Amino acid sequence: MGRHAIQIALASGKGSTGKTTLATNLAYVAAYRGHRVAYLDCDVGNPHGNIFLRPTITQRTPVAASLPCVGRESCDLCSRCNELCRMVCPLDAITKTSHGVGMVETGSAGSIEFAQGLFAAGRPRAAPIIQAVKSVRVNANLVILDAPAGTSCQFVETVRGVDFVVLVTEPTPPAFQELKLAIETMQTLGLRSGVVINRAGPDGTGAGYQQCWLSPPGEPGGAMRCDPATQPRISEIGRKTRAYCRVRQIPILAEIPDDLRFAQASAGGLMAAGVCADLVPLFEQLLGAIRGRMQTQTPVLGDT
């Protein structure tokens, strides 16, 4: 990674909140405005940034990791390694050998430097691949990292050492629950962070999101049906999200409207800011908000 590059990770506790959509659009708009940008897809189990950025891959580098191997001749099937730790064996039947666990692909998407990690089939060891993606040498002054969803060790491995973490959420009950976990993780790690509420309604409460979230499955045209009876509940989640962020002293950087053009662009594998020029200022403002918080925000350490 570039020595003096600013590193911003886009993360979300819950999947499908639009994290990759925001990460790729942010990279696109920053490059459009003249920044030297690198996009590193650390979501190694589910890398999607390539769909939108459409990079030309120029290099594939295998990633190896040390994995335990049990010698059949020495093992007496006592199961002690199961009880204690997989690497502890009284008969020294366990040795470590190097195995290929995946690869890192590098290339470029226009002026954006690109890297993504991929699992090898049957060897789901994410940490070494994420480390390899983060170690790719880039000549950028802004590095956008797309983190795996959730708050697992893959997420922690991605955000470790970055300058700022953008937590992407949406006004739904599961996303709110996962956001709380993600914020606690950020504060435990002592990282600067801010929240983006995606698919928010025009009043900032998330009312607009009911259009797709509450559609009856399988109902023709249901995707755009609005149910007034559910609006108070959705609005309540938006208010709870804001209140929780306020209590935890986490800034809300932006509220992205529930704009159908994002869904249409994503469905076509396109970047919304690339096809709708009037969306560019939205991402410029988000970049500005991140920069502002990086200068002023002191990391809030959690109790743990």
Ligand code: SF4
């Ligand atoms: S502890 Fe050693 S001998 Fe026992 S089952 Fe594990 S590998 Fe085999």
